[in-house]
Amino acid sequence: MCNNVIILLLLLTESGATFRLFSSDAGTYKEARPFFISPKSLINDYFDGNLAPVFQTINSHTFVFVMYYAHFCGISRRMRDPYENAAAFYRERTQNGNNTVDKFHVKFIAVNCFYHTGQCRKSYKLDYYPHMYLYIKGTRGYQYFGPSITLNIIEFIEKIRMPIIRLTNENEFLDFIVQHESHVLAHFDFSNNVQRQHYSFFVQAALKHIEYDNEHPIRFALILNESIIEKFSQLSNSTFPKPFVILNQFNSPPQMFPHMTYNFTTENLFQWVANEYKKPCVSWIVPKNRYYSRSPSIDKATVFDALTDHDNLLIFFTSNKLDELKLRQIYIYLFNCNITHSSLWQTQIDRLYNQSSINLKENLTKTHYNLLSSCCQYLLNQISPMDVYNLCLSNQELPSLNMLDTKTKICFGTLKNHQLKTICYREYCHQWLKTYPSIYQKKLHENHDITLEKRRDKFHDQSIEVQNQFILDSNKSMENFQGLLCRDNSTWAFRLINSRYYPNFGQNIGIVNDSRAIIVLQKKNEQYYILNNTQIATENIYNFIYDISHNLRSRSLSKTPIRETNPEHSNRLVELTTDTFQSIVLNPDKHVLVVYYTKWCGFCQSIWPVLFQTKKFFRSFTDLIFARIQADKHDLPWHLTVYNYPAIILFPAEKSYSIVFPTSTEPITSVSLTKFLLYHLYIDENINEQWCRPTNNSFLSMLSSNYIDFSQLSYLVKSFS
Template sequence: MLRRVRQSLRQVLLLMARRPDILCGAIVLSVLLILAVKFTCSRAKDVVAAARPPVRFFSADAPVVDLYLGQLDQVERLKSMAEVSFIFFYAPWCAHSMAARQEVSQVAKKLARQVQFVAVNCWWSQGKCRRQKRFYHYPIIHLFYRRFGPIEYRGPFVAPYIESFTLRVITPLTYLPTRAHLENFLTKHESGVVGFFQFNSSPQPPGYITYLSSALQTLRRDFHGVVRFGVVTSKHVAEAVSLREDETVYLHRRFNSSLIFPRKKLNFTSEAVCKWVFEHYETVVQWLVPPGTKSRLLEDELTKGPALLLFMPHDPLKSEPSAILQQFADIAVRYHSCERSSTDDRLPFYTSLCCRSVPVQESRTSACEVCLRLSGPSLPVSLAPCSFPSASREGDRFETYLNRCCLHQPPSPISMKSATSQGCSHYVSSYSPFTQFSACCKTVEPQLNQSQAKEEPGLPPPLSVPPSSAPIQETENDGIMGLHCRTNRTLRFYVLDIGLNWPLAERLGALSQKNSSIHKGASTEGDGNRDCSFVAIVNLKYEVHYVLQHNPDATLTESLEMFIRNFSSPHSHLQRHLVGEDDRKEGGGGGGADPSEEEQQKQRRLITELTTSSFVSSIMDHQKDVLLFYYTQWCGFCSVLNHVLIQLARLLQGNHTITVARVNVARNDLPWEFMVDHVPSILLFPRHRKHLSVKYPANLPITLPNLLRFILQHSDSLRQANGSSAAAPGSGSGSGSSAVLHAEFLALQHEVQALHHARQRLSQQLAQLWRENRQLKFDIRGIEQSLERQMQEKSRQLAEALKRLQELADASETLLNENVLLKVLLRALRDQTEADEQAEADREEAGQEDGRRAS
């Protein structure tokens, strides 16, 4: 192996000796490689700059202890010094933390004497908070009541809501000293828990701390506090709710029996009491408070069923609820109160009687009066459907009851003024919670039956409507008592803060306060200003919602009751509310423009932009064919097709019988019959066949020629023009509208031909440009080849010159070597001659000396 390596090295050295240029190249490459490695290693060092040390997040005047270095050990020391602690975990770069900083500062300035406010930077990499806590979002608020906690706040980061939650933690129990306080505590719409503890024997009874912890547990589970905890220390006050034993917990419920915590079955711990309360409490009105971040809170609630949403201004710091909220809660309580029987005559229903008298075949003096009893929430009398069974199956059943009507009843002199008899028999026609028939036997005058028979010959048994059988209305003040148990269209009641949920209210149809139909309900007792509210029913299953249109002559309670009854009716008269862009512009307070200017702008537009309010009137215009383009702002394919639609509108600009329109379905609600399943979509509504709209084929590319063929094939106006021109070209009747249409059609054909010619010219120009471009490419390639040949020739000449120079350098180097050798030889010869001369002179001197001695 070593021999092979040595042989290969020798061959390389011999090759380098023969070709010195290879040696120079190898040396240069090795030097470059060394420099590159050295440069790379020098850049591989850690050049990341150290993070800047954190600074205070809160201002110096804010009463908040800012631990901006993440000193988590200081938090424990500060918690032990205060009864209630407020811990604010933040990240200095987080926008939500920056927004909540001002709100927390406002709360801290108000409650600094009662609460210890601490802010901790949990983003500093060298702090203990970053290493010990695992937070996935910021900011986070934790509250501690003595050693109990943490109680996390999950509400919006708004100062009133944070302050209200902090006050609830400071005082989790409400002291009820008298029966009046207890009655006021239990009459509110929130669920109430009352604990009876006597403080006679000891400063704190044994179960009081557990009860206090239960109240804090409920705040940890539900930050909004849907369940309120009160404490009673007087035995006289406790007897008002039948509490006689000490350390008893009482849960007040409106619709079911109130409960007492079973201490014999369950352990009396804070977790057990909290779990027992949340399993058995009742609520009729639920607050929906968004957490301030992305969540599915609203979706989870709306999927449970139809929801009645009340948007109202809310101040969480008020001790008493507003008048609007109190009325809304009272309506919800009466709506869910099902203790009254459904057969009670005092039921709050509109009842209409539609009656018809049918003569009995066996008797001419007896008649069977059949009444259709319609009972439904807010069912107007004028719209009551007084229809009787006409199908064969229902007709046989109807005849059976008519034959049995007067069989076993003696003839009784019932006057025509009485609507029904005392012995009416009721039978249900079909499944409906509000409809049934009643058949009663009565005595009638034969003359009346004969006159009716003459007026309606050929009809089976003649029917008459006596004056007393006109529809009757029975109304009660309490119109929705127990409606929750008498209808299949049940509602859930929700309250939302309109200040925090204004985008949702605006999307449902709420307008601005200046020019809106938002209900302005009962005024507050404090300042007398009228609170603005907005009410809507949302049915997510059917994707519809209804908006309360308030009657100025009615109160809020009456309007809400009518609104709820209309929704609960089997034949509801509520109209689906549609929201469009024009409603949002009006709600924004932009002001209306001049109608003449708007009309001129519409005339100048090639494409008509439709909205919710103008959609039906524009589509159903019987004077024009309408080509409708469905699009959305987030659809990329829709924006690609805009130029095709603009070209089509320019071609049809002179034709007044065809309109090109488009509608943004993401911002405009449309009736269900005009919706499409995908975008982009194109529909054509012919002028005389609006009910037979034609959809553009999905498998056909949307191009200008295809759109023109689609319009020519299905348009009514162009079809009439072709028919009139083909029927009688010389009859003289073509001077009417058909001739105009034919002329417009011919003009359109000429424009299409002109477009084809322009396209051909454009194709020829493109072909010429392509040929010129190709010729230029060939010229460039020839020039590059000639330059390459010249460069190769110059390189060859330079190589030859370099070779000659190398030969001259070698010859000169040889001459120099020879010259050096000659110089060395000359110097050696000169030294030799000098040495010989010196020796010869020495010999002569020696001979002379010898001669002298001899002489």
């Protein structure tokens, strides 16, 4: 007995230590606990709200990412795993004798800013959580507003770490301007002290724009070569006095910053760029709310804002950022007559797009992909392990192969294509690195520069792996599409929506299984068209736009998958969808009573017992089907669409017309529905005269009464027929 008491007291003591409470005049609080409980030790978690070590870390490290969280906040909890993954990305492990040393290129810290006695809560009055800042040594912190996704956090950090893109040759310059429709170009004389100060203001303005729009900021670039200035002058037909800061926007004349000699400040430059900025021809649609983690969906108003000044809105629903390049190339080709140097832009985009392709396998036919895999395996098996080593880790070219070999001749035609060869190398290298991790690690430890290069490669691979798809070009001539939209009387806007962040947009218009599609919305006709993922190719996109602009394509119908039901159940209506509606309802051998409803319609929910009871009364009538369709989730052709709910429509067999139940004048009851069905389906138009006599007209008298003897229903109908 004593032993049991002692055990009980020990358990209570341990429980009290685990859930220790503190009482004060302000209330009762739990003891502070770690928020990041992973054993990886990637995050310095100051769960007691202490700010002193945070300030010390910020002053001693070049880059410090701080997350101010509240332990109860759902968004803070959702951000926990992506934050740790981002910290792991910037960790570099080195071997120091028998010990493994971790070095962080970006230090990650978390602070509980809601703990009642913590210094953080007393110092900062935060109205939401988490607040996330990337601090740069010697300057201020820059706030992250993006979603709780590791890749977005990494991209934000990389932009802050390199706010200025340095352009050293013409190819880099052309690549930069085709990737960013609106950008700021600058050239400074670094031998001049004033110009060096202006450059520091230029960098700070770039950082402010990255903070202002985490996902798609206006990018700033520094020109370091005179040949680039000459090329830029040639393209814009202008000459630029040095030094200069220029806002360059696609298909618009460049604008010079007016305060180059006086009032050159960070704020003036930031405001000037923000005021002169115009919406790009091809851009991404994001929620209006800057705090994406608190507004994870795109609502109807956000989409229709893009339609304000346009008749047609083309949306590329994708998560592959390379698709932005391809869509810009399509835009330039279709508006060829209004764009200067359009052929140059198209060529440059095509080159950059092909170089950036990583994986084509999902867009290749099975036969083509099998051939590519076979050739890739054969090709790389012919070279030595050292050559594979150089290929995968040093990015060197493959040695020449024996072209007399039969297999080599077969594969040469496939692998001479730059895009396909890139797939081959990438696929094999990923497998090889997984097979030989020790060699991989050894190589990384030998050279710090290689380590950083591989980290950049990893970042690039993660960006592409989000969507391993590629738009294939056709070999057919598409000159007849050049300048197509110049000749069109309607206006078009080209936009993209990230399918990974906002899948609800695709689900709402019926894109269920695919995370990639092209949608065209028409404001005037209130309809849309969809080009599915399997159809996305350059030629198909041009044909798609051509058909819509010439009214040659039928509108798309949205549909939502429904759970499987047993239509034979006595009290169950057949669930109709966009795909099954016409095959069931327009069946010439069956009469079909269809109920149009929506889940948000309260009155619709009240009529189901009436429908189930009526169906039960007609269970012996094998030629009659009771069905329903959720009309707001399953689009139908215009002549089969209704605008009021609930709507009950009868589709008689072998008839070219339908009959609407008069809900405005008749109550929806079992009696009224039964009369409606009997009158329109089971009364012959050529009624025998004897049935009209009051003495014999038991059936007609039943129809005119408020009561029906359902037990005699089947007998009366058969007799009357």
